[in-house]
Amino acid sequence: ECIKPVEVKTPVPKKGLSKIKVSNDGSYMENSNYFNHTIMMIESNKHIYPIILSLKKYIKAKKIASLEYLLITLNDCLACSGCVTSAETVLVAMQSQEELYKVLKENRELSPERRKIIVVSVSPQSRASIAAKHGEGVRRAGKALDMFFKTLGAHMVLDTSFAREIALLKTAEEFMERYRNKNTEKSLPMLTSSCPGWICYAEKTHGDLTIPFISRVKSPQQITGSLVKKLVSSHMNTTPDQVYHVTVMPCYDKKLEASRQDFYDDIYSTRDVDLVLTSGEVAEMIARETTSLEDLLIKLEAARLDADNPIHHNGAGSGGYLDYVFKRSAQELFGRHVEEIVYKTARNNKDFRDVRLLDNDGKVLLHFAAAYGFRSIQNLVQKMKRGKSDYDFVEVMACPSGCLNGGGQVKSESGDREQQREILSLVEIAYNELPSSTPGENSAVNQTISDYDVETSKQLFHTRYHAVEKDESLSLNVKW
Secondary structure: OOEOOOOOOOOOOOOOOEEEEEOOOOOEEEOOOEEEEEEEEEEEOOEEEEEEEEEEEEEEOOOOEEOOEEEOOHHHHHHOOOOOOEOOOOOOOOOOHHHHHHHHHHHHHOOHHHOOEEEEEEOHHHHHHHHHHHOOOHHHHHHHHHHHHHHHOOOEEEEOHHHHHHHHHHHHHHHHHHHHOOOOOOOOOEEOOOOHHHHHHHHHHOHHHHHHHEOOEOOHHHHHHHHHHHHHHHHOOOOHHHEEEEEEEOOOHHHHHHOOHHHEEOOOOEEOOOEEEEHHHHHHHHHHHOOOHHHHHHHOHHHOOOOOOOOEOOOOOOOOHHHHHHHHHHHHHHOOOOOOOOOEEEOOEEEEEEEEEEOOOOOEEEEEEEEEHHHHHHHHHHHHHOOOOOOOEEEEEOOOOOHHHOOOOOOOOOOOHHHHHHHHHHHHHHHOOOOEOOOOOOHHHHHHHHOOOHHHHHHHHEOOOOOOOOOHHHOOOEEO
């Protein structure tokens, strides 16, 4: 799970620490003589989703006790600086399957001139996860998703790989600018910004330390959101609030990312991404309609529309930031062509690996790393705190194994870890099934970038991150 570690500052009670266990129905139980915490919950559509430990409440008990439920809003969640966030349990009340069905139903009941334009954007990781679940090729899974959403009422179904290519190009440009100015500005290592779990952790826990080093390039989800609202509304001669944008992502934290105030249009009172569904949630929606993707394709053959072939970018399953930025920087900064990157994996931690570019004398020219999971992230942050980090660029992801193993991906129904590893292996195979594309070779992407001046480009493709003031009253004293 992707869980934000919390530094415990309260003294240890004499009677020992509380121990919390998860029961089979998903509720949280405390087994202790003394316990002093309550779990806050969001209740939506008859499902309870635990998201935060907070209130201190001293209660004496001599047997297992069920913890109380309290309600919390999304704004409370984003405002709190002491929460424990689990990517597998966070659910934004207004970002669910039921909400999408509701929006689609209301849209159908409106007169044609008042209907919103429904756009769905699917991430390559989600496409691979659903393909692996049904034993289908990733292209067929993509075609099935395209037709599935269109029969529900969507007008367009897009692939976020287009926006990811823009993100890769902009990230490389930003890194090389930082590298050239490294002697005059303290701007390295540059840390990637596409993972919302990592960003939430950085803002709430290490704001002043990490934020100056975080890339200002938006994630592919949010670049897609900016382009969809701007281009679709302009092309259809309407306003951005008349475009309803849904994304399908491998991670629950993408719901929080979409809800950031930075991605809200005050003029039209609309968000760049209105609703986020996870791969697992979409798989449940498909299961309501049919038993397999093959059956779905047969049912929907009459509605078939030819779509562009999805593309794949080299590198790991989290977008290929390290791979592309390293190769391009080696070429443009030092005139060195890198065909294939050979990583060195850390001992006892397969989720941390690095690579160096050396000159003919063995001097290090570039030092890049990939840090996946909070164990790796904490090691990175500690190195930065001690001034021991010599990295130029770090691809940071909150989930172990990266986005292909995101908390919102399709999971093993039994919960068996070995079976989950097998599923992840199938997802990796599906993800890498597509032919690779080098950023910069897609003429449509290049044209989209060149269509905008510097200021508009910054608005569409870049953002800022903010330190969140800590609330010491929310310190915790619970063992997980």
